Structures are given as C-alpha cells and as structure tokens.
Amino acid sequence: MSEVLARRSRAMPLSDDIAERLLTAIIDGHYPPGTALPPEGVLAEQHAASRLTLREAVKVLRSQNVVRIHRGRGTYVNTPDQWTALEPMIRAAAAGPRTGGAAGGAISEKLIEARQMIEVGAAQLAAVRRTDDDLAELAELLDEMRAAAGAGDTEQFVTADIAFHEVVMRASGNAFVPLLFEPFGRLLIEGRRQTSAVPQIRTNAIAHHESVLAALRGGDPEQARRAMDDHMTQTADDLQTHVIEPRR
Numbered sequence: 001m002s003e004v005l006a007r008r009s010r011a012m013p014l015s016d017d018i019a020e021r022l023l024t025a026i027i028d029g030h031y032p033p034g035t036a037l038p039p040e041g042v043l044a045e046q047h048a049a050s051r052l053t054l055r056e057a058v059k060v061l062r063s064q065n066v067v068r069i070h071r072g073r074g075t076y077v078n079t080p081d082q083w084t085a086l087e088p089m090i091r092a093a094a095a096g097p098r099t100g101g102a103a104g105g106a107i108s109e110k111l112i113e114a115r116q117m118i119e120v121g122a123a124q125l126a127a128v129r130r131t132d133d134d135l136a137e138l139a140e141l142l143d144e145m146r147a148a149a150g151a152g153d154t155e156q157f158v159t160a161d162i163a164f165h166e167v168v169m170r171a172s173g174n175a176f177v178p179l180l181f182e183p184f185g186r187l188l189i190e191g192r193r194q195t196s197a198v199p200q201i202r203t204n205a206i207a208h209h210e211s212v213l214a215a216l217r218g219g220d221p222e223q224a225r226r227a228m229d230d231h232m233t234q235t236a237d238d239l240q241t242h243v244i245e246p247r248r
Helices: 002-009 014-027 040-046 051-063 086-099 102-129 132-151 154-171 176-180 182-195 199-218 221-247
Strands: 067-070 074-077
Touching: 014 051, 014 086, 040 051, 051 067, 086 102, 086 182, 102 154, 102 176, 102 199, 102 221, 132 154, 132 199, 154 176, 154 182, 154 199, 176 182, 182 221, 199 221
Parallel strands: none
Antiparallel strands: 067 074
C-alpha cells in the first residue's frame, strides 16, 4: 500500500504509472510483439490497482497503438512500426541496444534508416556549401573522437561524435535539416552511449568520419554522399553485429 501511496503523491496518476511499467516490460521483451498481455485481473493484482485503473492504463497504450484489444480474446502487443507516439518509440530505441528487447532493437534500426535518408543528403549539400570554419571544426571534433577512444572515454566520444554530425547538417546550408533531428536528441545520445562503449564500433566510426571529412574537404558531392552512406550502413551493421545479436 505504501508503494501505491508514494506513486499517488507524485504528479503522475497511478494509471499512467502502470502504463509506463507495462511499456517498459514490452520494450524489454517480456511481452513481445504479437503476444497477449496477462489477463486484466492478473495485471491489476500485480500492480496493486483496481481493474478500472488497469483499464485506464491499457487505454493509454492503446491510444499510442502500442497495444490493440480483441474483444473476448485479450490485449495484444503491436509491432513497433505500428506505434503512433514518438515518446514510446524514443524509449524503445534508447533501450534497445541495452536490453536486447525486440521492440527496441527494431526501432534502433529504423532510426538509423531515417538518419541515412537525411544525413546522406546533408553531406552531399555540405560538400559544396561548407566553409573553412566548418572543416576546421570537423577536424577538431575528429581529433577529440580519437583522443576519447584512446582514453576509453565513451561520454566524450559520444559528445564529439554527435557534434560532428551536427556540424555536417549545419554545413548543408539548409536550416530545416538540423531541425529534423531535434526531437531525437535524447535518443541519439542514449543510443550512442550504448554502441560507442564497444571498442570496435569506435574504431569503425573514426575511420568513416575520416572518410566523410576527406570528401567534404575535396568538395565532391558524390563522394561525400557515398562516404556518409557507407558510414550509416556500417553503423547499422555494427549495431546488429556487436550489440543486438550478442545480447539476444
């Protein structure tokens, strides 16, 4: 009872708190896509809540299309590509590499696809629009990545890595490009923390950033496009090979 009271003392209603717990369980793989949640009575007992409160919690997840209700059969988990709210997808993508959950892993891969669509074009534009200051900043950030990798400083590596990509997007000369990724800032940081902790991934990232910088220096749009495309492909391969598969 004290736990319930503690939850109620916070701003979040108990039904929302239960919805958060169920979403976490889904992301962590306890309830994989296509499977049913436990019966309403079981969940209500597990969370020390009334059936009415439990129904409100499920309604939250249903409104985000995380789950669907089949009358007379139960509540089933949808695949992540059916989810319609950004926050659950951000949480799933951020947790995917850490937990190995199917939902999180799938969304992490989709995020890389989205990045590839935007960042490849941004690099192509940046090849002809970048300034000498942009190139100098990119070189400095690449040096920071090398130094952080050598020191095993994942946090600094992530900071420099994300900043490198932000400079490329800004150097595209299109103000809309950097804004496209603003909602994913927290997700990108958390995801990079998980992947960049792997030494081989850091090594691969440095090599591809070197190629991107060389292409931008050369002012060749096609070469810059290929370099960034190769980097995104390598990022997807590294996520699958070094993070998702080992933790499954």
